[in-house]
Amino acid sequence: MKSPRWRRHISWLWLSILCFALLFAVLSYEAGWGQPQVSRYFNNTGKLTDKQLATRARERLQNSLETLLTENPQHPHYPAISQQLNIVYGLLNVPLYLDEYPCAQGTLDRLDRLDRTLATGAPVSHELAASLLLPVIQCVSDIEAGQEAKRTRVALMLLEEIENNRRMLLWWALAGCLAGFGFWALHESQRRAYTRDLHDKLEWMHRASHDPLTGILNRRALDQDLRAAIAEYRAHGQLFSLVLCDIDYFKQYNDALGHPQGDRALKDVVNAIAGALRPGDTLYRYGGEEIAILLAGADREQGQRIAERVLERVRALGIAHPEGIGGILTASAGIALVSDSGPDAEAIIAMADRQLYQAKQSGRDQLF
Numbered sequence: 001m002k003s004p005r006w007r008r009h010i011s012w013l014w015l016s017i018l019c020f021a022l023l024f025a026v027l028s029y030e031a032g033w034g035q036p037q038v039s040r041y042f043n044n045t046g047k048l049t050d051k052q053l054a055t056r057a058r059e060r061l062q063n064s065l066e067t068l069l070t071e072n073p074q075h076p077h078y079p080a081i082s083q084q085l086n087i088v089y090g091l092l093n094v095p096l097y098l099d100e101y102p103c104a105q106g107t108l109d110r111l112d113r114l115d116r117t118l119a120t121g122a123p124v125s126h127e128l129a130a131s132l133l134l135p136v137i138q139c140v141s142d143i144e145a146g147q148e149a150k151r152t153r154v155a156l157m158l159l160e161e162i163e164n165n166r167r168m169l170l171w172w173a174l175a176g177c178l179a180g181f182g183f184w185a186l187h188e189s190q191r192r193a194y195t196r197d198l199h200d201k202l203e204w205m206h207r208a209s210h211d212p213l214t215g216i217l218n219r220r221a222l223d224q225d226l227r228a229a230i231a232e233y234r235a236h237g238q239l240f241s242l243v244l245c246d247i248d249y250f251k252q253y254n255d256a257l258g259h260p261q262g263d264r265a266l267k268d269v270v271n272a273i274a275g276a277l278r279p280g281d282t283l284y285r286y287g288g289e290e291i292a293i294l295l296a297g298a299d300r301e302q303g304q305r306i307a308e309r310v311l312e313r314v315r316a317l318g319i320a321h322p323e324g325i326g327g328i329l330t331a332s333a334g335i336a337l338v339s340d341s342g343p344d345a346e347a348i349i350a351m352a353d354r355q356l357y358q359a360k361q362s363g364r365d366q367l368f
């Protein structure tokens, strides 16, 4: 059955790789994640730096008040104080303070008033100086405290945001890892199932063409190879011979020593025959105790020489046979050359079979 179209295009392996790639991307992003947050913090704290202005203003105000309270009214240094107050005015005259702190505008008015008084050169009493500057210092201190509280709030928010991001990242990383490994596991099971299927198919193919007892090719394989060899002969005149080999008096062997012993002897005979062949020759179990040998490229002389060698190897095994020729297991063989029988599978087999029959009729343990 054909798998659905999407299954052929999306494999679990690719999904797994995608998950790990996303995980990597998230981690890379995390590496630079702190950066925008920190810059946001400094953007926010840009407004907070005004706290420093208030601090500087407060210090100058305190110095000015101290000077005014310790001033010798006979030798006043009002211009210097006035200069300090002008600087303070400039430090406090910022939109942020005026927008957010109600006392800020009154503070500027008071500074203005004191400055104008100083400008007249008339002595400024301690009471006047204190009544004008103390509320100003109080307001500036409030601004300082307010800005400081704001800075703390922003810092806390930033920490909380970073913590939330970390937690979210952890969950995403965990999910990415689990999904990646999950898809990889699916891919692995799919791969194993595929390998198992392939293995099964190969085994079935092997079983379909091989004999289970001896492990050599079977008759079906011989039919196929014979057709291929005939095609080759027709196309290029490539000669070949077919030898049919049959164990002599095998029924008696089985009857005397039992079927399991007969199986062992059959395997020994097959191994002996295989040992007598050339690399390009092929062995088949044609049926029962009958073995076929396809001798590629062999003319009559070569075919006969190999077939004789086969019979000799069987003899040389020396398997004891109570009713065998000379007391041992032997075999007979019939050979057919493609050029004699005609390029037809059935005709070649029939000819080799007739030759084998002749060998049996002539006393067995021989080639015909």
Ligand SMILES: Nc1nc2c(ncn2[C@@H]2O[C@H](COP(=O)(O)OP(=O)(O)OP(=O)(O)O)[C@@H](O)[C@H]2O)c(=O)[nH]1
Residues within 6 Å of the ligand: 213, 246, 247, 248, 249, 250, 251, 252, 254, 258, 259, 260, 261, 262, 263, 266, 287, 288, 289, 360, 364
């Ligand atoms: N042990 C065993 N015996 C088998 C197997 N296949 C076929 N046989 C036996 O081979 C014997 C063939 O007997 P026959 O066809 O009469 O031939 P034969 O006894 O060898 O006599 P000739 O061929 O005339 O020499 C039968 O007894 C089958 O049971 C096998 O796989 N194992």
